[in-house]
Amino acid sequence: MKKLIPVILSMALGSTFLMGCTKSTQETSKSKTQVVSKEVKVSIPDGLPSIAIAKLANENTHIQEGYEIKYTIEKTPENLSTSVMKQEPDIAIVPSNMAAIAYNKTSNYQIAGSVGNGSFYLVSTKNIKGFEDLVGGKVLNSGKGLTPDITVQSVLTDKGIDPASINFDYVNSTSELIPLLATGKADTGFVPEPALTMLMNKNPNIKIIKSLNDEWKQTKKSKDGYPQSTIIVKSDFAKENQEFIGLFLNAVSDSVDFANINGSDVGDYAKKLGASVEPKIINKSLERANLKFISIKDSINDYKNYYQNLFDFDAKSVGGKIPDEGIYFIKE
Template sequence: MKKSITLLLSIIIGVTTLVGCNQTKEESIVETKDVKVVAPDGLPAISLSKLAKENPHIVKGYKIGYSVEATSDSLSTTVMKEEPDIAVVPSNMAAIAYNKTSNYQILGTVGMGSFYLVSTEDINDFSDLVGKEVGNTGKGLTPDITVHTILKEKNINTEGINFNYVNAMSELVPLMATGKLNTGFVAEPALTGLMMKNKNIKIIKGLNDAWKEVSDSKTGYPQSTLIIKSDFAKENPEFVKAFIEEISNSIKWLNENSKDAGIYAKEFGVSTEPTVIEKSIERSNLKFVKILEMQKEYEDYYQKLYDFEPKTVGGKLPDEGIFYKGE
């Protein structure tokens, strides 16, 4: 009798343990969620570098994968296919993504304007550009539109300026480093690399400061924007709240630890050398600001882009649905 009871208890305990193990495995499978985060090479990727390097467990049950897109075209393609859950993109791309997919919202900005007017010539302000040859990137794209908007607001005739356009910053820097171009609009961290190659380059003015002068913004214009899939945000509010706090703290750390920032960024896959990144951090304007604190700046920025060329924001001004309200 005792043997029968003992055997019965053993069977019950064994079955219970087996069921418990199976439930644990099933719960683990259900709870684990992959999160894809992407950013383009340059400052946007640098802003994510600490998170990518340390990959902290922000919320239990989530596995985050970080990656760098080498070109703006590849970034645009992956976003329009709605592949990343979270991405850092140029601010106008955030508007295009919202208008085209209806499935991305803005969490905030990770970087204000980092473009600077630089020259080896005797230039003191934007008005001195009339009659000069000036290098810039991406004709008709955001950097170009930002420059033209500022010049227009300052009543400077752009027809009197000979713009020399190249496709990328990697093409502009060699021209200015060798003196083939003496004046141009250059962004960090490329600017720091340029100044290391050509000691005669001097900074005339930052576009972010110029934007403050021609608008009501106290912070400047949002250059890089953190976006998130609307459906993902709706289903994972706890994760979103924690991620926002984590990236804010991460960017603050990068500003305070520029040497480590360069090392982290290089390990993440940023093409710029660590020493250049280290020296560029001070002028990079990396800063996380929640969208609820930046909504007016975005509305004004998009309005100016739309007035210049509607295609730059996807053909129409995005409505308020583009702004994430959950945090």
Template sequence: MKKTLSLMLSLIMALVLTVGCTSTDEKAKKENEPLDIKVVTPAGTPTLSMIKMFKENPSIGDNVSVSYESVKSTDLLSSKILSKEGDIFIVPTNLAANLYNKNSGYKIAASTVWGTFYLVGNEEISNWEDLKGKEIDMIGRGLTPDAIFRYLLTQNNIDPDKDLKLNYFGGASELATNFISGKSNLSLMPEPMLTKVLVKRTDSKVVMDLQEKWEKAAKLNTSYPQASLIVSEELINNHSEVVKNFLSEYEKSINWINQNPSEAGKYYEELDMGLNKVIVEKSIQRCNIDYVSANDAKEAIDNYLNVLFEYNSKLVGGKLVDEDFYYTK
């Protein structure tokens, strides 16, 4: 009986060790197989935040190849995510939440664009009270720019529907053209389009920094996480080291951009991303590009999503995110 029991235990141990070794061997084999990663970013500041990687394509592991694409439409970006045409995306943070709530299979890994909206005009605006009775042109009716500005107005005792008039335009280019032509004296403008406007209409200046105003309203010592990087759960689960390497290179890329705006501008122009190097170089300081891991950005993200949820729950997918939304390495 004892011999039989001993034999059975030996067989079980051998089986466990064999399965363990097989599992380890299969994992190692999988990690050594050629891996193609697709990275997609929206045009503008999100693409700028990764422009060094677009240009230099740094290695993030043996047998790993990475391709980069910049798209102009948020709808196209969403379509690519839902059809899983990419592994890593930079997206508006609320879109990341929206897609997560639709079980898209992506987690947020870092927030990297911390607000790009400024009020530009040729009038003296020193406080919120000065906005009463004014007309302000902007973009994004019912979307995040609208939610952010209306939130800040109400936080400062300004009724956005009674105390001033908001005029909405279809996009930043149309908004800029209207302002440059002199048809508007106050516009809520995003970078890098803002810098282009300031160069062409020399009588104008930045009269309000929405990022500074948000920091005061939120009392978090940080601005709002306008855009974030998301990674597919499949890539996280099967190639965790590759993900870590990518994030490390992205953080280095962002640090380099802030330290070398002229070179970043050259890269942007050379890759034909839609703006010349001078405009890009001048805009970087106001683009607020900063790498903050999801773990460190969590409080700011939750606060931002809560504001958007209160404005229109559909902006974040009908409900607030849970802990699994965040990738922590």
């Protein structure tokens, strides 16, 4: 029996050693197969784009295994532009002219689609029927020389109206424009949604005269109007992650559809995401917001037309030149 004890101990120790090795091997094998999620940075401006993507961002919808999406709302155009020019976001929603500038300046961002067309409206408390009634009058607009201004001037020119015949009074931003129209210090101007709904709540005498997007569709022979909010993807990221980009764009499309159908819910979603507009305003503004996902393959001509018009008025508005075909991201 004494002779058996060392043998039994040896077997026991050997068994323990083998079990330990097996466990260690399993743990090592497990650690090797663990997938570290790739972080995808998505930047969104405050306003309609944040409403368009609110459901997707809030529900943290699973897009594809191995990817973790981080959404950031940029409160000012300056912050968004700085972030994009530093090539920080992998995906961003930007004003359409900023997409052109980003491509021309960095060569590392491409257009994958849009989430909204023009949402600017000519409004007034005066008895105005159309653009021709603006001649000789005073009209408020925001951003002299920027896209709202250039878009208005382009439509006026197409309709045979000299923009110089109208006394435009410019402010820096929509937030400066609204109080002037709300208090009656100004009576006519171009206002985008959702700020327009806020304005109409404050001043019930404000009437919508014309949709700038509808006028663009008519004068430019465009089905959807001009692209206002553009989805851009970082070129090197998109090339290596085409399947993810495709799935992400599908999810964005679903999120936009949800927003258009579920106004009260998306208002709450947008508020949780960090949008500055109140949910009740969002709900009322959606009928005029022109939120719609359009893939780039279905909107290339609209972009080319838009960039040509911007370039003709001011080359700097698109980064000095009309972007070449490389700006359009077509999934292979």
